[in-house]
Each structure stands twice: as C-alpha cells, then as structure tokens.
Amino acid sequence: MLPLKKISIYAVPFMVLVSACTKLDEKLGNTLTNAQTVNTLGSAGPGLLLNFAYADIAAPFTAQDQVFSLTENVTDESLVPTRGGDWDDNGVWRVLHNHTWNADHGQLLTVFNNLNKLNYDATVVLGFNPSAQQAAEARFLRALACYYLYDLFNQFSVRDPGDNLLNAPKVKTGTEAITYIMTELAAALPNLAAATATSRPTSASQDACRFLLMKCYLNKGAFLNRATPTFDAADMAQVITLGTTIMGNTKYSYTPNYFDNFSVDNGSKSKEAIFAYANTSGVTVNHAPIEGRWNMTLHYNSYGHTGQSIYGNAGWNGFSTISDFYNSFGAVTPTTYNPIDTQIDRRLGGRYYVGSTDISGIRPGFLVGQQYDEKGVARQDRKGNPLSFTPTIASNMIETGTNLEVTGIRVVKYVPDFSDTSGKYYSGPAGNWLMLFRYPDVVLMVAEAKLRSGTDAVGALTLVNGLRTARGAATVATLPLVNTNNVDDPNTLLAERGRELYWESVRRNDLIRFGVFLKPWGLKPTDDPKNLLFPIPNQALSANPNLKQNPGYN
C-alpha cells in the first residue's frame, strides 16, 4: 500500500537538509565571555575591570536617595518634608526621619544592591591576575563596600573570584565581619601607592586605606554593641597612630575657604581630599550625579530670572535641616543679606562666594531667611511670596500652609556648578568632585580617640581648636564628647563633627557611636532599639537564606 522504498528515495534530500543542523551555541553580540576577557584584553584586563569597580562608587554614594539618605535623613541633620504636591513619594522620606521604616523601603534595596555591586566587581578583579597594587586597590574598594554594608545592615557576604553566583554565599556578621574588613585593609595597605603631593585622591592610596582602618578601629566597639558602645584602649591607640601618620603627610592641610572643598573646582582647590570621586563639568562619562546635592535642597526659583530658560527650574525644593541642628553652630541669628561677611564660623556659610553669589546670589552653607539674586534683589517663591526660608517645619512633616515652599532651612554644601557662563551646566553634569574621605575627619577621629581613651584630653582640645581656628570659629576651653540629654548641644565633640562634616554621610554612624541615635530630636519624638540597624531588604532576604533579618523586623 505504502511505497516505503519510494518515500525513502525522496526523503533523502530532506534528511540531508535536516541533518545540517546547528549546535545552538549562543553567539554573543557586543560582550565577551570570561575566557575572551582573559585572552583578548590580556594585561590591560585587570586595569579595565578595576576602573569598572571604581565607577561603581558613583551610584551608592552620590544621589540624594542612596547612602546619603540612609545616613543623613535618619538623623537630626536632614529631612524631606512633604510640600503639597511634592515629596510625598509614598512616605519614603518621612519614615526615614521618623524612624518608622520597614524592610520594604526601596532605598534600602537599592543601597544594598549598589554596595554589593561594588563589592562584587572589586572581587572580579582579583580573578584576572592583577598586579599587587591593582589587587590592593580592589581589596580596598571591596572593604569600603563591606564597611558600609556592615555599618547599615550589620552583615555582608563576600564571594571568591569564580564563585558560582547561583550559590548563596556565607554571611559575615559581628566580630568575624569587622575582623575581615580590617584584615583586608591591613593586607592591602603595603601594596597601595603612597599619597604624594601630586597624587590624585581618586585612586585608593595608603592614606585612604588608613582612613578606613581608623573608622574601623574607632567604631569597632559600636559595631559590636550598638546599644551601648565600648571603646577599647588599644583600638583608640591604633586610631591615633594611623591618624598621626596621615596628619604627618604634608599633602593635607585645611583648605582656607571651607566651601572650596565642595566647589566645582574642589578637585584642584581642596587640600583635604583623601579619597574622592572625580567629575568634570559637562562630561557625562562615568559621571556621579553630584548636581543632585544642590538640586535636592534649592527652591525652584533659587537662581535664574523671569524669562530666562533656567528660571523656575533651579532645584527640587526638598531637603532641609532642623533648627536645632542649625543652632548647634552657636545660636546665631539668621543670616541676612549683607555684602560684608560677619559670621564667625565659616562652615555655616552665608558668605559671598565667587562663582556662585556673583552669578546666582546663592551663598553656600545654610540658607535661612530672605534669598536674594546676584544683584541683591529679593527673590520670590512660585506663589509670589518672598523666598524666605523659615526654620519651622510641620510636626508631621507634611506642609499644607501657604508657606509650604519656604519652610525649612536649606543646606548648600556642594556649591552649584555655574562654571559655564552660558548657563548650560546649571543642571547638567556638574564638575564638583564627590568627597568621600576628608582630612578634618582624621583630625576629629584622632581627637575623639584621645578623649575616649582618656590619654590626651589636652591634645584632643588642641586638635579641635586648631580646626575651629582654621574655620574662623572661636576656640573652646572644654570638649565633652556628647550631651546625652541634648543631641544638638553645641558644646560637644559630636556637635563639632556635625559642624565640620554635616551632609557628608557620617551622621548616623556618629550618633550611634556617641550613643544617642535613639534619643528624641526635632520631628522624631520616639524611637525603638531595632532602628540601630536597618532591616535586610526583603528581596535580598528572600534570595539568600544565609542572611538573617535583624532583630525586631520580623
């Protein structure tokens, strides 16, 4: 019935075609396999991979909703009130300042992932035969990521080069965690380049490594017992030794004008940069979005003029500080516009700053009261009311009044980049470098270690007064560490750290180490011990069974 033979004859060409089949090996488009990366990039490979890890710094440490938010908005230094139609954002900002966050908070997840990306990408370098210095830089970068993960979440994981990424890595916590970070830094230190007068602070130097080690020694007792930190004398001695080494490097000195540390040309003007991330005006390649640091706080009308394209577009009218923190500078009356600078502590700002005040009227530092343009004409908000920032913020952080655009003292730490006179960079890629480690922190850490170990209170006072003098502030006679009844007591070392390092992402760490993170302060009436740690983000927790949710968040 069925001429099978015939079918087979005709089927032959068919079968031939069928057998000409492919192996289905996927051909990549514009990416390389691991082997290609080794073979084709050769000795250049580790350097390119290391550059990638350095570029990872931009994401977690720059924008207003990253590490900055988790270390500043949860403290007395910063908050983001909801202003009518702006900045509700599902309550994410208010819960940070209220200390009522939970493990679903989106900023926790992005920070966790971004820090871990730095952690991972630095590890990858180690699998590609780096030079000793490249390996040391990669280990430093990885330790940096781990340090912040540990500080925020109390646990982190590290992978070995070539790990199967589908396996859940072990989690380090407690003593193991801090020991790991410190061992890594100690191992990296000798192979890093020394910081010299001409070296750029954008690469990990020995001093950057020493700085991070100082942080570890100083905070070790706080990391291991955040509720009641203890401070081991040997650790404090290490802080002093490491700090003294850095202070002995003539590369560093106090920058005469405090805001030159944060200006568009801070890369060349700052004498205080130990570790920084470089930006160039108008260049978007590997750019860290530093412009967010002034956009987040400035009012829409903070610069430009009616009819100019930039006007009404100056900032996002959000981030503010509370009046108690502002007053910790020493009960100054609100700055008023006056071409003659009369303020004592230059860090408070309010002074004429060339490159900003002459272009926009903005005087870097704390913006309080009436704002003026560069010609001295009073600015108005969008409703036509005077653009005059007031210290009082609604108790629930939800502004509903007619003054909702002007409540809250604003803080311009990074000076807006007005370097292009045609105005094209007012909101584009700004050239300010991101300051990660700054020299005065070394001085203040050494002073703190001296006080905590009780070995050299006089020396500590000398160091702090040296800094104060450099900033134009009067010297002090005594220097208690902290006033546990008033977090914003101006006459403490904690307050001095706040005055020097405000909005530089150290405040949460400081408040915990000084034992006052759970104390009430402006617009945060109560607290809960669980808040000493952030919860592990739910998505991270559900991915790695070795992570344990921090106490109180289950």
Place this chain on the structure above:
Amino acid sequence: MMIKRLLTGSTLLILCVLFTHALSAQNKTITGKITDSKDGSPVVGASVQAKGSKKGTSTGADGSFSLSVAPEVTTLVVTSVGFDKQEIDISGKGSIELALVASNSALNEVVVVGYGTARRRDLTGAVASVKAKDFNQGAIASPDQLLQNKVPGLEITVNSGQPGAATTIKIRGNNSIRATNNPLYVIDGVPLDGRTARPSLNLGTNGLGFGTTPESNPLLYINPNDIAQIDILKDASSAAIYGSRGANGVIVITTKKGASGPTRMDVNTNWGITGYMKKYPVLSTSEYRDALKANSLTKYDSGSSVDPLKEIAQHTITQNYNISLSGGSETGKFRASLLASSTPGLLKKSQLDKYLGSFTGSYKFLDKRLSLDFGLITGHTTENLVNVSNTAGSQGNLVSAALNWNPTVPFRDKNGLYLLASNATANPIALSDAFNDVAKVNNFLGNISASFKLLDNLEYKFLYAINHGAGQRLTNIEGFLVGFQGLSGQGYAVISDAAITSQTFTHTLNFRTNLNKDLSFEALGGYEYWKSDYSNSNLAATGFNTNLDQKTRISIPYTSIIQNAKTQFPAVAFVDPTTELQSYFARVNFNYLDKFLLTGTFRADGSSKFGINNRYGYYPSVGAKWTVSNEDFMKSSTLFSNLALRVSYGATGNQEFPPGSSQEQFAFPSYNTVGQTIVQNTSLKWETTKSINIGVDFSLVKGRLFGSVDYYHKNTKDILFQASAIQPAPNSIYFINLPANLINSGVELGLGLNAIQQADFSWDVGFNIAYNKNLLKNFFDINTGLPIVIPTGQINGQGVSGTLGQVITNGYPVNEFYLKKFQGFDQNKGQIIAADPTPAGDPNPHVLAGLSNTLRYKKLNLTVNAGGAFGYMIYNNTATSVTNINSLSSGRNVDKNAIASGEAISNGAAASTRFLEKGDYVKLRNATISYNVGNTGKYLKNLNVYVSGTNLFVITGFSGFDPEVNIDKNNNNYPSRSIEYIPYPTGRIITFGLNFTL
C-alpha cells in the same frame, strides 16, 4: 518504477486533454453569474463544474463565468469556500444566475493550522478564525485592530491613541510575569520576531525628565487590506505544533492570493477625520474661575479663556489609498498591492504615514506536481511622535501640560510669542511646537516556498523567509522652552537606530492516505531553523547654540548639527546575542467516518538562549473530537445540524526572555571599563504551559444558530523569572526557572445567529463572551522558601516618585494592585490614608465580550461592532499626581472630581486606593453604513460607498480618557497592567470611503 508510474499518469492526463479537446466541437457555451445570497455581491473564484465531467471554470472578478460543456450535461455544480454547494439545472438554458447561500455552520471553511490547513469540521483544537469580511472596519492602523472583540478570549488593548501604537495582546489571560508576553505572529508560514525596528527611546535619562516613550506596533508594515484571514490558535492541540513559541497563543495571518481569471484591480480608498472620543474631566474656564474664587486664589485669574485640550488636537484629514491587482490562470496566479496612507493622529503633529507594497505569486509546474509560491512585503513607515511618554515626572508630557494649563492664561502674548510657562506648567502649544520626534522604519519580509508532490498523497515543501527591519529615529527638543531641567537654554537631541533580521528555513513532508474505507490518516513531519539578530544604538547631545530663544528659531534640527552640542552623552551601542531555534515536529490525524477524529502533535525545540544541557524542550499534544451529529442516532435530529465534542491536552513552551541570560558576560559599559554584567545560569530551561481544553461545537435550527463553548485550564510552570540576584553580584537580577504555577482558567462562548434571512432583508448577529481567572501559585523563593513579592507598576508624577502600585506575588493574580487604603477625609478635609499598602484589586479583566450586528436592506448595509471588558480595576495615575487638588493652589487646572470631593486644596499628591476605579466599559468600536451601488457603466464594478465611525463612544464609570488603557509602567522589566497616566487620548474617527473593481 516510480518514473514509469509518473509517465503513465502523464500520458493519461494528456489523453484526457486531447479527448476533451476532440469533443469540444460539439459543445455548447453557458454563461452566468454567481452572487452571494446575502447581499447580491459577486462571488469571486467560485468553482463551476459540469456535473459528471471534469470540465469546469471559476468565476471572475464580477462573479461571472463562461463554460463550454458537452450537450449531454444538464447540471452545473457550483462550490465556493464559505458557501454551501449548489447544483443548478441548465437544460435548455444559455445563461444562469445563481445566488449561493453562505454555509452557516462554516464547517467547511478552511482553517490555517501550523504548517498546513484543515477544514473546520476536522479540527480537534480551539481555533478561532476571522475572515476579511468579518474584520473590524473603519480606521485600522495595524492588523491586530481588525480583530478587537471578534474572538472570545482574545484581549487586544491599544496602548496609546497615537496612530501605530503597540497593542497588548493576551490570549486566554495573562500568561507571563515578564514584560514580553505577546503571542507569536505567523505570516504566511513565517514566524515573526515580535520586536520592531523602531528604536525605543527613554527621554528620562541624561538629566532630562521626559520619560520613556511608548513602543510602536511591530505589524505596521502589514497592509490590513492584504489579509484574507486570521486564525487564532488558542489551545495546546493547535498551538503545540509551534512548540516553544506557542505558549502565549499563536496568531496566524494569511494574506490574500491571486485568483485565476482575468486580471482585476481593486481599489479601496477612504478619507477620515479624528476627534476626541472622551475628554478628561478638567475644569472649564468658568468652572476654574469659580474654583479660584472659592479658594481666594483669584490672583491666578489672567482674564483670558482658552481650551488647551482643544488646542493640542488637530482634525487633519486621514487618507488611505489601496490598490490591488490580481489574476492568473490555473497554473499561475499573482497578486500585487500598494498602499499609501497618511494617518494624522488626534494630537497636533502626530502622524503615521505608510507606504506598503506586496507581491505574491503561486505557480505550478510539472503537471501541478511542483508548486512555487513567493511573497514579498515591503513597507516604509514614518511616525511623527509627540511627547506623551509613559513615565514623565512633573514635566514633559504634552497631555499633562494641557490638563494642567491655567485656562485663563492665553498661549501667546500680544506679539504672538508663546507665553512659555505659567505656574510651573509648560505651554502645551509651545511644547508641541518644540518637540519633534520622527521615526522612519523600512521593513522587508520575503518568503519563497516550493512544494513537490512526490506521490499523489505525499508532498514535500521547503520554505525560506527573511524579515529585515531597519529604523532610524531623530528626536529634537528645542531649548527655547523654559522650566525643563536638562533642556531649557540647551536643547536636546537624540539620533537612534535599530535593526532586526530574522530568517526561517522550514522543510515539511505531508502524507495522507485512507487506511481503510472508514479510517483516513494524515501525517506531517518537519524541521525548522529560525535565527534572529537585533541591534540598536543611540547618540544623544545637549548644549546647542540654536533655537534657544523662540524669536530666533531656525529650521535646522539639532540632529543635523549634533556636533554643535557642548555635551555629547556617551554614544551607546547594543548588540543582542544571536538567537537560534531549531525544531523537529510531527503531526498525525486520524479520521474515522467523520465521527471520531484524533490529532497528535509533537515538537522538539532547541533554543540557543538556554543552558547547554537544557536547550531542547519537548512539546506533545493530543486532541480528540467526537462529531455526535454524524452518528446514526443523531441523523434524524432536527434540532442539531452539527454537534461535536472536543477535548485536547498538551504542552507549549516559552523562551521569550532576554538572550544571553545563561552566559557569563563581560561588557564594555563605559569609557575605559570592562565589567561583568550577567549572573550566568547555565541550567536555564524552557518555561512550559500545560493546558487542557474541552469544547462543544454546535449548530442549531438548520444552522441559523451556531457556536462553540470552550473550557480551558492552563498551568504555566518553570516560569522564566528574573529573580533577585544573590548578592554580592554584578547585577540586581538574574534569570531562573521558578517552580511556581501561573494558572489561567476560563470559559469562552462564541455564538452566531442568522436572525433574519430574506431576499431584501437580513440580520446577522455575532456574540462572544469569555471569562478568565488568573492566579499565581507556589510563588516561593527557591533558596529560602519564602513567598516572593515583586513590586511593580510605577506610579509617576511630582510627589509620588518611587511609588509602586502593583505586586506580583503568591495567591494573587499577576499585577494585583497593592496600595494604601484611602479612608476618607478628616475634619480639615485632609486625606486619611492608611500607613501600609494592602492588596486592592485585580487589574486583569475577568470578562471580555464582543457583539457584532450586520443588517442588510437591499443594497444598504449596516455593521455595528461593540465590545467591552468587565471585572477589573484601573489606577488613575493622572488624577493622583497631575490633576490633583493641590495643583489648584499653584494655579494649575485640576480634575472636576477633585473639586467635587470638597477636599482641602492643601492636600498633597499621594497614591492610594482613592484613585483606583472600576474599569468596566462597553465601547462602540465601529459602525459602518455602506451602499452597494454595484456595477456602473462599462468598467466600474462592485462600487461600494460607506461611512464608518471608529471608537464612536464608550460607556464607563472610569473618569479618565479611556478605560481601554495599558500604559507601560513596568518596573525593572516586571510588567504592569491597567494603569492610566496622561495617555495619548483615544480618537473618534469618522471615515468616508469607496471601493470598486476594474
């Protein structure tokens, strides 16, 4: 032996031909015309045979034929697809006229199944067919719109009112938790890639706040007038032959082919005009004034009166010109068509221009043993896009600017210059003027196939097809606009391009035989290889010297002088890994006395996307059918003219996820860097959907009421899922197969009714309704066993940044709304909103329905198509953050509902269940009145004139522009569903057209 047999056959054939020719001297010639009993229109291509002989012909373009027959022939047999066979007595007649009656049960209609065709009566699976005469009429921008509400269980949502916008298509529910889950399109046997060569564009990067722009429709280059039939393969028995790619269902498009006969030319033209179907309820000028007074805000009254929604709209004439030529002989047929159309959208400057050509041919050689078919479709489309993005924040959306614009402020000053901004709202007219975004795409789809009949019942076929698309998009936003970060005083431009190439090779062998007199058997075997490449790149820049002041604008776009820009953003190129698929498939059909039918299919699919050990997936299916009405005991039934029971079960697969996910990859992300980007998973394997389908086909009252009922249950497992990476990792996500179950189950009913069937008057009704339930089960993390919660559904706008309104999680439908509960207003008229979000409703419609009516009175025809969706929620993101009450306090226009709520004007923008609305709607999709003039004069035939309305009205409680809405608000590529956000409004289009044949 074979050759001998062939020769014998040929000799016989030649003898036959000679013999008939020898007799022709005594023949008589009979002429006639065959028409459709329904409307008197000519039936083209009907076969007219002399009964008892092999002599026959087919009707021409006007339905007429001429046949010479032997004198002893007394009866002609007339058949045509879709009509009942009829015999007519010709004794003593020289000419006849015959009206064919459409075969009511459509049991004989040909359905296109994978790699072949079948009669509907032989189908064991759930396949819906829609023929050209039943397509939606009126303004059709892309082929998928032909089908809206025509098929039970097929949900087609046009994502945007922009002509040429992408559609969301779901067959039997939401089958995927990834962004790409549209069905597979197969055009004349060629599976398409599904992506488009129009470059995607995100204007929400580089410091700009304009957001992501909507995608375009990948089928734009297919001329809707060229489509003869569309078949939708819904269950496993029908779709499993497409194996890996059938899980989301398959839409098989068959284009029109030439018919034998003299060359005919068909001309279709229409002209139309567009207006709003439904406007968004913002305050009119007088209402706005009242609201200002009531709130002591009269300082915002500038004394003028404008209507921004009116001003941003245009009413430019749409034009459509389509010509097709076809003709040929028994051994060679061709069809060619040309379409030129210009479709201005509702919003000013938006437009879709199409220039499409197609050429198909079918030629037979070697006594029709060898057939050669080819098809060529080429198209050039130009889209002029407006800035109506999916995710714009506080700025940069034309509709948002129009809704918010203070209606007392004029658009221009006394010098005729734009008032560029008012109260932090951009002037919508200036915004429209300053924004130019043009995408040009060239597409080419060519296929050639050869079939050779090895034996009378054994056929081999080879098909090769290539589909290439190349697109370029030039985007210019002029810097004279004020108030836009990253744009004002600088200007912004992007040049982007994309290219896509896919190729198909298919070999099939088809064999059919009668195993005995009661049992017939058919088998198909085949091999297919498919390959696709995709790449894109873009170059963006800002900081130009020109067009920074509206007084001194020049006509040179930034994209022509991109080197003038001060800031060149890093140019970005992207090249997808090549995707290859290799498949072996087979199908067998058994038919026992037309009572019992059994279909079995099997497909082995290999995909390069998967891990080395899991590249192949195996997809079997089986379907069975019992045609009860063919049983002897039913033969006497007067109630049922057809009754059949169908059952099918099988598996289909899915590999629609990003290529390269199984490999470790090192990319060049930016200047002087190389870094790992992918968490490799070498054990990735196919996602599989197992589905069961039980259906009943019936035809009652002599076929006047007919239809089908189907129940289905689909279970998708080994879900390809972008899981949270286990940190530390180079990326925040990676792909795994999640052993969860995504269940879709439902019931579908399709009904047809020939309510009235008289010579002068007829009324046909088509109705379909489908219920679907969607549920995600066992959605637990593979490492920890904890339920996975994926937040998605971006809620955008000023004051709600970072808010997500939906979740994909265990025990809920995909994209369940997850929002803070709105608890009313407090004594100060402030909103009370719960602290934590909770599950708040299902965005997936539970019930879909469609209704079509065709009424004919003599030569007048009325067709009305309506459709609706029910049982789902829509989130009104526009009301949340654009037209919320707080905008009034800043001098912007607001929602009428916000005023009506009596809330305090200090209430801020906050996402909550307050803005969750019922989506239920009924829409009158189109209504067409046509008059069939018929033949006029010597040359003009089948003249038909019509007026047609598209999107005539919608009945809904939803307060936005259109409840049929699905703005893409995906978060990290987790899809969203049913969120409205300042969309491109749906247009109501009235067209006037005429068709004729030459």
